[in-house]
Amino acid sequence: MRVRGTRVALPPAPVVHRRFEELVDDAPDHLAVVCGGQRATYQELNAMANRFAHFLMSRGTGPGARVGVCLDYSIDMLVAILGTLKSGAAYVPLDPSYPAQRLRAMVEQLTDLASIVVSPSTAGLVSAANAELVDLEALSELLATQSPANPDVSVTGQDLCYAVFTSGSTGIPKVAGVRHEGWFNLLNWLSLEYGLHQGSDNLVVSAFGFDLTQRALLAPLFCGATQHLIPSRHFDTALAYRTLAEHHIRTVHCGTSALYLLIDWETARGSGALDRVGHIFFGGEPMSADRVVPWADREGNTCRLLHQYGVAECTDVASSYDLADYLAGGGGTDVVPVGKPVHNTDIHIVDEQLLPVAPGEYGEICISGISIGVGYLNAGGSGSDRFVRVVRDGVPIRLYKTGDRGTVTAGGDLVVAGRLDSQVKVRGMRIDPVDVERHLDRLAGVRASAVVPRRHGSGEVELVAFIVPDGGEIVTNDVRSRLVAVLPQNMVPAEFITVPEIPLNPHGKKDHRALAERLHGSARRPVDDARAG
């Protein structure tokens, strides 16, 4: 089974920042970004980014190089991103809400990092990292002497544009890199498919490290609209909601759990702001229709909700579904499809031999086409077996095996039905529980551990850790606080249970299934039962 995305021709150099530069020429005085009390027009933002690009280039940073960006939401964040891209280098978001130790482990995976852009409030987080720190504020005098003109650097669609971290089963975060033409294609598809334009003001509500955030950051600057940033390190529903209303925000890209929070906030406050947003693009974890439909169905709700699916390894979004189609069909099933492929991207459902399954059958979801990324920049090739070459219709193509199980409906919409491996999505972050186990096992006092997902009735998933103490008592709060220091929040289990031993299956491996069943009892559905179905 193969579903083809519409083929759409792209310019000869499908490079994201070139489109931004064209928009600067078209409307130099239009507002590009608003953040707190600060704002910058397209021309001002472009000049700042160009000065930074020329500075990077004077240091020898250019095509093939990578620059870390460890900044809070600010105009400088866009300057750092655009400046890096203009120099020909790719950027790597380093979320300052992560623990310093995790950030250091991430930077260690990027041995060839040219520099890390920081601010006075983030420098301390990455100061121990083995890379040169660049503080835009401290450099303001030097930057002022640089040229504000667009740098003349040859960047092609094949060049890397950004790389984001994902969880790996080795305990080492993996860095998935994507290319300009894939990102350009995604942003171009968004603009054309949903008619985004100069009035499509956007608000960023997701965390910096996610792939969807890279799209959210550049999407308005790709269609001439204004970007709105909230200068806060943590998602604040109250602040986000107020900003939506005050600035008449028209587009939002967010994780499914953030959408729930915004909907619940609007429901509790009773005033309409979210329902006047033009488009909300959401996804990243299984959607519970009950959490969205009552609000979406309300009279006067003019918001278009797009339920999306994709993976970081293939430039974020692979398919999109208009929730109006689900509502028009009267709902019915609780499984909301994720729709049809983006431009120049195909979705395949294959069996274990990588052969296409018959229409309507289930198999592994694979992605091919322009959005397929370059693979992992680190991890010594670990996980690269997910990128495979196959022949389809007599043509050799590259496929990315997502590890997700799915099918295509008679109407041609993709439906996701869980994972084929043990990975889980916790609040939008794809996590391999083995990654968490490796960190737990390293802690003094822990002899062995097993981490399993627990699904709540609301559809939310959390991790539960079973720990075997290494003799004597172990204080679970102490284990938790030591994990908090090294892992992002989403990877820290919600509950720790001390057990005398980890059960083994007949193969002598940790029996995660038995532990999951113990957690859920007989009444609840284990999160990975899709494997059995």
Add this chain to the structure above:
Amino acid sequence: MIADRVRAIWCAELKVDEVADDDDFFALGGHSVVLARIQLTLLDELGVEVPMDQLFRNSTVGALSSYLEAKGLTP
């Protein structure tokens, strides 16, 4: 007492039976999404909008209750 309302909300969202006045939210396994739900429940049940940075800063039942009282909230 405001503190009783706050404690009840914390227990429900953190899924624990008891929280002392000086127990730290993050040491109890709290994270920003749980905090976001607490922010929502405070709006829903007490009708008060508490900024997220204040929830981060006042990370015990005692501190948050004092903050809410200082804001003029009465039980």
